[in-house]
Amino acid sequence: MGYSPERKAAVLKRMLPPNNVPVRQLSQEEGISEATLHKWRTAARGKGQLLPDAETGPEGWSSRDKFAAVLETAALNEADLAEYCRKRGLYPAQITAWRSACEQANDWDRTSTARLGLATKEEKKRIKELERDLARKDRALAETAALLVLRKKAAAIWGGDEDA
Template sequence: MPGSKAKSDQWSAEAKLATVIETAALSEEELSQYCREKGLYPEQVRRWKEESLQGFQRSAERDKQLRKKSQADQKQIKKLERELRHKEKALAETAALLVLRKKLDALWENDNGDD
C-alpha cells in the first residue's frame, strides 16, 4: 500500500480495496486514527467502500444481463436450426422431384422416339 507521501487519488484500485477491507471493522475513532497514519480522510475510505459496493452490484447486474442474453441466443440458435432442417428437407424434396422429372422426361422421349 502506498505510504503517506503518495496522493491517495493516485493509489491503485487494489490499494484502495485493501484499505476498505482493513478498515471495515474499525470504529469511527479507530478509522480516524488509521486515516491520520495513512494521510487519508475518513470520507475517502467511505467513498471507496461505496464505489466497491457499486462495482459489485454492477458486476451482478452484468452477470444477470449476460445470462439473459445467453438464453436469448440459445433460443435463436434453436429457431435457426429448426429453420435450417426445414429448408434442408425442402431442398432434398425439390432435388428428388427434379430427378423424377428428368426420368419422366427421359421415358417420354423414349416413348415418342419409338413411333
C-alpha cells in the same frame, strides 16, 4: 549495510500520506537505494500497512491499498473518518466509494453467473432459430431434388426435353 528499525520506520513514515514522498526522491535524500526502499514498502504492505505509491493520487492507489484504507476506517465515526482522511489526503466520499466497491466485489460471482445464464439462454434461443432455419432449407433442397428426379423420369418415360 543494515539499517536500524527506527530508521526504517522513519523512512517508511515519509512514504505515508500526507507526505507521500516519492521513492526516487527519498532515495536521493536518505542515501538508500530505490530497490531497498521498494523492498521495505513491499514488506510493510505484506504486514497490512497502508503504503500507496507516492507518484499516484488516491485514485491511482492499488486495490490492496484502497482495501486497507477501507479496513482502517470501518469502525471510525464521522469525525474520526474526517481526521483520518485529512492526514492521508483523502476525502470521505472516496472511502465510501471504495467501501461500496469492496462490497460489490464479493457479489461479482453471483452477478456474473446471472449474466452468464442470460447469455446462455440467448445463445440457446439463437441456436434454436438457426436449427429451424436449417431444417426449412433442408426440406426445400429435398423438394427441389425430388422435383428434378421426377422431371428426369418423366422425360425418360415420355421422351421430353430434359434441359427444359
